Amino acid sequence: MNAMLQPGSAQPPDTEVIATEKPARRPRRPLAANSSSRVRQQLSATAMKIVAPLVGAALLVLIWQLITIKNATFPTPLVTFHEAVKMFSDPFYRNSPNDQGIGWNLLASLQRVAVGFGLAALVGIPLGFVIGRVKFVSAMFSPIISLLKPVSPLAWLPIGLLVFQSANPAAIWSIFICSIWPMIINTAVGVQRVPQDYMNVARVLNLSEWKILTKILLPSALPYVLTGVRLSIGTAWLVIVAAEMLTGGVGIGFWVWDEWNNLNVPHIIIAIVAIGFVGLLLEQALMALARAFTYEQVSN
Template sequence: MVSAVFHSPGDASFDAPEHPMTPKMIATPAASTSASAPKAPEVAAKMPFDWRNLWRNVLPPILGLGLLVGIWAIISISTSSSIPSPFETFKEAVVLFSDPFYRKGPNDQGVGWNVLMSLERVAVGFGLAALVGIPAGFAIGRFEFMGRMFNPLISLLRPVSPLAWLPIGLMVFKGANPAAIWTIFICSIWPMVINTAVGVQRVPQDYMNVARVLNLSEWKIVTKILFPAVLPYMLTGVRLAVGTAWLVIVAAEMLTGGVGIGFWVWDEWNNLNVKHIIIAIFVIGIVGLVLEYALIKLATAFTFEEVKS
């Protein structure tokens, strides 16, 4: 006996046997209500704090400064405070920088005026060196005859200590300020000449062949081909020259006198004010660091290569 079972059309989708090749249709509450109910706004996932980045970038400099302060404190204790402690030097620095631009005479001025005067000498001497050294580097690197003529002179004069040129400047210019600028000029010119010449010599020969085929003038070769290719080398020379100039100006001002951070250090030594000498050391380092950082940013902005300190 065969019995037939009849189902209503509403129940057919649930009770009908499925064919193996028939895709399943699964009804979910979200699918049934998606057309009628608006979607809830998605909540952005909160990014976890990057502790590894903090460990790599922030903690090592702090530990280095802490190590320096710790060694400084140990030396201060071992020398019976003949070297002032970090805390005493910090208190003196607060007093000193509360009025950095005072004037009490030609040889008694605030640390701000001394730093500005040293920076002015560095700017003038470095600017003159750039005006002479960069074109000279292009000429030496571009023309083989010029390179053969000037390479022996550069090899002879570059190792000479910058302070050895100071007496020559005093004899020629008859003044301490132009003599210091002359010393900055002579020590800053060599890095720019050498790096610019090396950059010109490393320009691919294919570039010069194309310029020869196009019959470009020497001015277009320099401005359109050589200058963009040599710019990273030239900026490297500028960075080295500025660092050398800032090192030399301190020693030059110790010998020539007048207003300047180097003379301020020597004057404080004559007064046996060790706290001010230590403060001056930190000021010199911070100013040099700022100059280096500014030139790194300049080089990064004007070159396609990553410039690292």
Template sequence: MGEPWNHRAIVDLGLLVLLWQILSLNNSSFPSPAVTLAEALRMFADPFYRNGPNDQGIGWNILASLKRVALGFGLAAAVGIPLGFLTGRFGFLAGMFNPIISLLKPVSPLAWLPIGLLVFKSADPAAIWSIFICSIWPMIVNTASGVRRVPQDYMNVARVLQLSEWKIFTKILLPSALPHMLTGVRLVTGTAWLVIVAAEMLTGGVGIGFWVWDEWNKLNVPHIIIAIVVIGVGGLVLELALVTLAKAFTYDEAGT
């Protein structure tokens, strides 16, 4: 199964490059694949140079974006996962929080960016705030869904054995809810990576989103195309890392 997929991927990539070449022939302002590749090789030969705050290598911009995503994601996990367990476990808490979550979940994360700028008075924490907001709702919803799907027979046995809440959490709820929780985490990662790029375009500073906007202001189209590829690869790497993590946890659960 892997080999045909690889063949299809190569064919699709070849068609994409061919269309790109045709577009560049018909539009002199659009760089060809060869020109873009040469510029990418030059950029990645020294990705961590620094010539002042507004002239830094693409490596520093990628690391800045990843740092913001990690902080916002980590804060959302620290708040959202415990809250998901509580709302899934206790009906009165679900009744309190579910209307609020239903109201706020559809709001675009970028709509919260001005609030972050107003509260934190700085672009960097405001961008992290946007990641936090876009990440917390799926974590709460998926974790609570996993907790509610625990078979009632398990809970009845726990009640008969008079297990403490801690043992119910560690022995019953966590193993059962883990697949749903990891699904929420995977959904969040892709969204967080998209949001940070857009947030950085609006807030400025160091980051892959700001770098794209800065290169557009310079009309440096090859750099914009390179950034698009970097953003896509970055999202793919984050997704694969979480898939690997999910498989590792599934294996551990099966082994125990």
């Protein structure tokens, strides 16, 4: 033998000994470091939600203040703030039919929006299901929708005045005809995008049309329906302000126009902020409704 075993050794002298070492464990981060990281994340999220909007509002006020420096007739933010405090200290006063607080005007506009929007939902959502379900009806209504959808809201107001012979129904008609299109289109698209496998299973099981509607079409198309509803409420709130400027009476749109005739610019700015705030609340409420009615919850 060329290699001799040395005494007390179990292997040849020329053989290398391979040491097997256990992989080193990563040092655990201390609990204090993890908690500080979570605190930083929470502070960052709070800054995004609170600090960033406040910075944006401050920037807007700064731009507003710079505009007033070059235009003396434009009210400053401080003057407008004082007027807002006076106005909202008693928003529901009523001296005469033409002299009412901003609260009554907002409520009158919201009432018209509720009626017009509700009628549009009662007509638009079922019609959207029919258009999405029946190809012949879809082919029949598609040119009509494409033709009428781009028409300006104010173009429908004279038609309403001619038909109803009254300003209030004419304003409701304008809301109805302009807010119905998003509901019809989104509902029809939602129904048309239902997976064909679901419809094949319904055909095999010989389900009734009512079962297909309630168990398949409605749960699948509900996100599209709620998106159309959210778009329609924004359109309705835009239309009522413009319509009331022309029809008169009690309403936030007419109130803005009346304040312009009185050259009360601070009240106009306050009304603009109030209109935007109410529109934001309406949209947020419908977004919360859309998040609540998810597909999983409806399918149960």
